[in-house]
Amino acid sequence: MASDTAEMESRLEKLLLEDDDFAELEKEFDQYCPFEALGMVRSEVRHGNYLAHLLNPSRPHGFNAAVLRAFLMCIAQECPFPRSDFSLKALDVHVMDIDQADVRREWRNIDLLIVLRSSQIVIPIELKIDSSQGHDQLRRYRRIVEQEWPMSQGWKHLNVFLTKHEEAPTDVDHWEPLRIRDLVEHLQPLADQSNNSQSAQMLRSYLRMLRRHHLEDRRLEDIARKLWAQHSEALEFLADRRPDETGNLFEALKDRRSDLLAAIRETGVKMMLDVDYKTILRLAFEQWDDLPGFKNSRWTESKRFILLELKREGPKIAAYLYLGPGDEQIRQRYVTILDEKRLHRPTSRPGRDWTCLAKKEIYQKQPDDETDIDASIETMMQSVSLFARKIFDHFDPILQMLETSPGAAPQAS
Numbered sequence: 001m002a003s004d005t006a007e008m009e010s011r012l013e014k015l016l017l018e019d020d021d022f023a024e025l026e027k028e029f030d031q032y033c034p035f036e037a038l039g040m041v042r043s044e045v046r047h048g049n050y051l052a053h054l055l056n057p058s059r060p061h062g063f064n065a066a067v068l069r070a071f072l073m074c075i076a077q078e079c080p081f082p083r084s085d086f087s088l089k090a091l092d093v094h095v096m097d098i099d100q101a102d103v104r105r106e107w108r109n110i111d112l113l114i115v116l117r118s119s120q121i122v123i124p125i126e127l128k129i130d131s132s133q134g135h136d137q138l139r140r141y142r143r144i145v146e147q148e149w150p151m152s153q154g155w156k157h158l159n160v161f162l163t164k165h166e167e168a169p170t171d172v173d174h175w176e177p178l179r180i181r182d183l184v185e186h187l188q189p190l191a192d193q194s195n196n197s198q199s200a201q202m203l204r205s206y207l208r209m210l211r212r213h214h215l216e217d218r219r220l221e222d223i224a225r226k227l228w229a230q231h232s233e234a235l236e237f238l239a240d241r242r243p244d245e246t247g248n249l250f251e252a253l254k255d256r257r258s259d260l261l262a263a264i265r266e267t268g269v270k271m272m273l274d275v276d277y278k279t280i281l282r283l284a285f286e287q288w289d290d291l292p293g294f295k296n297s298r299w300t301e302s303k304r305f306i307l308l309e310l311k312r313e314g315p316k317i318a319a320y321l322y323l324g325p326g327d328e329q330i331r332q333r334y335v336t337i338l339d340e341k342r343l344h345r346p347t348s349r350p351g352r353d354w355t356c357l358a359k360k361e362i363y364q365k366q367p368d369d370e371t372d373i374d375a376s377i378e379t380m381m382q383s384v385s386l387f388a389r390k391i392f393d394h395f396d397p398i399l400q401m402l403e404t405s406p407g408a409a410p411q412a413s
Contacts, residue, residue, distance in 0.1 A: 139170070
């Protein structure tokens with residue numbers, strides 16, 4: 001064991017301290033990026049906001065109309081619009097008056113819209129980073145724009161589908177795809193030639209972020225392949241021990257289970273701890289312990305049939321109300337009165353051993369989120385408390401029918 005530890009320490013030392021490729025990769029990522037700090041990497045809303053700011057010549061970013069002209073040149077060179085009577089030419093972009101361009105954000109739900117009144121050109125832009133096109137989305141947007149700027153009055157339409165994927169637009173006869181990679185290539189010379197102003201630094205950071213997270217960077221890919229080839233054991237060792245933010249958060253929530261029970265009690269519902277495992281926390285409704293046959297389950301040591309289960313599932317934490325396994329005759333009585341009243345309606349019939357009566361997601365780790373443990377726990381406790389109140393209000397009147405219905409289930413001896 002000691003020799004294995006020494007060997008792994010040696011492998012890690014060669015990777016972290018001696019490998020030039022690792023040092024180059026570390027240098028690439030050891031640069032402050034405000035867009036990563038703001039959680040913008042996969043947020044289409046924030047990408048749209050920043051692009052709208054850059055494309056608008058009247059905004060105080062220091063580029064005037066240069067970014068918009070580079071964007072239009074990208075459209076001219078990368079989007080042929082073969083099915084349209086009009087396509088943008090590079091020479092047109094070079095001489096076009098765009099200083100008074102009207103750049104709109106989320107107009108009628110369209111991500112970006114550029115109106116060039118002097119040329120009677122309108123360019124709606126639908127931006128997709130990680131999400132997919134909505135059903136009939138592009139066709140609806142096109143018709144909205146056509147009604148506002150009619151082609152019968154001389155308006156020319158260039159509908160641009162801006163995406164990082166090789167993806168064809170659904171309204172294929174009217175929209176032309178433009179890859180984010182191509183846009184980055186057209187903006188990069190502008191970022192490199194600009195002065196060292198804050199806006200220029202921001203643009204360089206933005207393009208670097210796009211390359212790092214959304215585009216294939218062959219140089220970094222080559223470095224990564226070499227590192228895996230030469231240091232696979234050390235990298236696998238590190239990957240297996242990557243910090244688990246969701247797991248740590250769930251552990252912190254379990255550590256505060258007494259606070260959780262107190263928060264639930266404030267809603268007027270009395271609950272108690274049933275069992276606590278590494279990835280599961282089960283709670284019981286105190287009032288239901290007196291129901292006929294309620295403690296005839298084979299689930300936990302308490303033998304309760306129904307429990308509220310908080311469960312960690314990968315990057316999520318969810319709450320489930322389960323009817324567990326137990327004496328078949330007694331369990332069937334519970335199934336009979338509860339099945340049609342379930343708040344969670346899966347397509348399958350209730351299982352012989354497990355039936356989910358209600359379900360709620362109480363936490364979902366978002367990409368690039370910085371987890372605030374205390375704030376997240378407070379949010380989760382509030383969510384669980386409201387869910388417990390909803391469950392009790394819905395199911396308690398139904399379960400109390402067991403007390404008065406003929407053939408009520410006997411209590412366990």
